[in-house]
Structures are given as C-alpha cells and as structure tokens.
Amino acid sequence: MSHRFLLAFLPLFVAIDPPGILPFFLSLTQGLPAPQKKTIARTASLTAFLLSLSFALGGRVILDYLGLSIWDFSIAGGILLLVLSVSDLLQSQKLPEEEDLSAKNLTRRSLGVVPLGIPVIAGPATLTTALTLSKSGPLWAVVSALLVNMLLIYFLLSRSEKLNRIMGNTLSSAVGKIFSLLLAAIAVSLIHKGIVGLMKP
Known part of the structure; x- marks a missing residue:
C-alpha cells in the first residue's frame, strides 16, 4: 500500500513543486496581514x-466535451501569470490612503483561486x-x-509570514520584484510550451 502511495506521491510532488511555489506566494501576497495570507493559502x-x-x-472526458486540450490550459x-507579473513589476508604490481599497480587497480574495490555485x-x-x-x-x-x-502546500504557504518577518519590509519588497520577474519568465515558458504542444501532430 505504501509503495503504491509513493509511486503516486513522488511524481505529483515534483510536478507541483511546493518549495518552488513559496516565492510566488510571497510575491503575490506581499503586504497582506498574516490571517489573510492563511486564507489565501487555504x-x-x-x-x-x-x-x-x-x-x-x-x-479527458471534460476536455473532450469542451473541445479543449491541456495545452490550452x-x-x-x-497569459494570466504574465499579465499579473508585469502589472506588479510596473506598479509604483502608493501610500495606503491612495490605494483603491475595494479593488484591492477584490483582488486579494481572488488570488487564492487565480493565479495561485490555477x-x-x-x-x-x-x-x-x-490524469496519467x-x-x-x-x-x-x-x-x-x-x-x-x-x-x-498549505502548511508551507500559511507560514510564509515568518519568512517576511525575518527578511524585513525593504528586503521583502526587493525580493518580491525579483520573483515577479521570474514569474513573468515562467509565464512565457507556459505559453511557449502550450504553443509547441498545440503544433504537435
């Protein structure tokens, strides 16, 4: 039983890459309070x-019914990741009173679904x-x-606040911009793989 579990667990662990997701989570949730980060992680x-x-x-049934492929995903x-990462890279720092709080709260609520969840x-x-x-x-x-x-993943992401406290606000902000750039590169890679996959016979 444990052998069959490991045969399924290890490929999924490599594909999901929990440690690699942490930097993106830190970048996308920068400046949010700890309880909200835990909610987004959940x-x-x-x-x-x-x-x-x-x-x-x-x-396979769902994709065939909708006429979609994994490469469409x-x-x-x-594209979603690219738009988000470029927006973060170009965003100027604003004072709290200058921010659109209603739009900001809407974005925060949706982060857990898109792009973090999907x-x-x-x-x-x-x-x-x-699927395989x-x-x-x-x-x-x-x-x-x-x-x-x-x-x-939840255990790792829900404790990201501790890393933020260790790094401090200035370093955390700088690291967040670096990871936004990496996120943009990964977004381009996803688009490239999707196009190559669709072009295969």
Missing part, C-alpha cells in the same frame, strides 16, 4: 486539490500527472497523494 490549496481531483477522475494560465499549483504539469497516474494506478493512491501534497 483557498489556493483547496482550489488546486479540487481541480486536480477532477482531472484525475474525468479530465497552459497558454491561458501563462495555474501556479494546479498547472499543466500537475493536471497531466494526475489515474489511468496507470489505483485511484485511492492518486487521491491520497494529491491530498497530502496539498496539505504540504
């Missing part, structure tokens, strides 16, 4: 789990891996491996 983990589970159970996700956590690699494992192994192993991976 929403992102739950969203990614439900979408990945849906793909494991009937991803890759391109759409890449496509940062539940990206093309995760969805494809979940469900066809080659027992479903219980895939579901339990997905659940454990998402719990690890």
Whole structure:
C-alpha cells in the first residue's frame, strides 16, 4: 500500500513543486496581514486539490466535451501569470490612503483561486500527472497523494509570514520584484510550451 502511495506521491510532488511555489506566494501576497495570507493559502490549496481531483477522475472526458486540450490550459494560465507579473513589476508604490481599497480587497480574495490555485499549483504539469497516474494506478493512491501534497502546500504557504518577518519590509519588497520577474519568465515558458504542444501532430 505504501509503495503504491509513493509511486503516486513522488511524481505529483515534483510536478507541483511546493518549495518552488513559496516565492510566488510571497510575491503575490506581499503586504497582506498574516490571517489573510492563511486564507489565501487555504483557498489556493483547496482550489488546486479540487481541480486536480477532477482531472484525475474525468479530465479527458471534460476536455473532450469542451473541445479543449491541456495545452490550452497552459497558454491561458501563462497569459494570466504574465499579465499579473508585469502589472506588479510596473506598479509604483502608493501610500495606503491612495490605494483603491475595494479593488484591492477584490483582488486579494481572488488570488487564492487565480493565479495561485490555477495555474501556479494546479498547472499543466500537475493536471497531466494526475490524469496519467489515474489511468496507470489505483485511484485511492492518486487521491491520497494529491491530498497530502496539498496539505504540504498549505502548511508551507500559511507560514510564509515568518519568512517576511525575518527578511524585513525593504528586503521583502526587493525580493518580491525579483520573483515577479521570474514569474513573468515562467509565464512565457507556459505559453511557449502550450504553443509547441498545440503544433504537435
């Protein structure tokens, strides 16, 4: 039983890459209070789990019904990430009273779903891996491996505030801009992979 679980857990862990998601989470949630970061982390983990589970159970049927491919997800996700990262890179610092709080709160609420849940956590690699494992192994192993991976993600992201306190505001802001640039590069990579995938016969 443990052997089958590991055979499902390890490929999903590599595809999801929990440690690699932390920098993007820090960049996207910079300046938010700790309770709100935990809420976003919980929403992102739950969203990614439900979408990945849906793909494991009937991803091919859903895609065929909608006339979509995994590469369409890759391109759409890449565009979303690119817009978000470029917006963050070009955004000037504002005083709190100058910010549009209603728009800011709306953006914060949606961060857990898009882009963190989809496509940062539940990206093309995760969805494809979940779909492939469900066809080659027992479903219980895939579901339990997905659940454990998402719990690890939540545990890691919900404690990101400690890292922010260690780095300080100035260093945290600088690191956030660097990671926004990396996020833009990954977005371009997702778009590129999606186009190459669609062009394959």
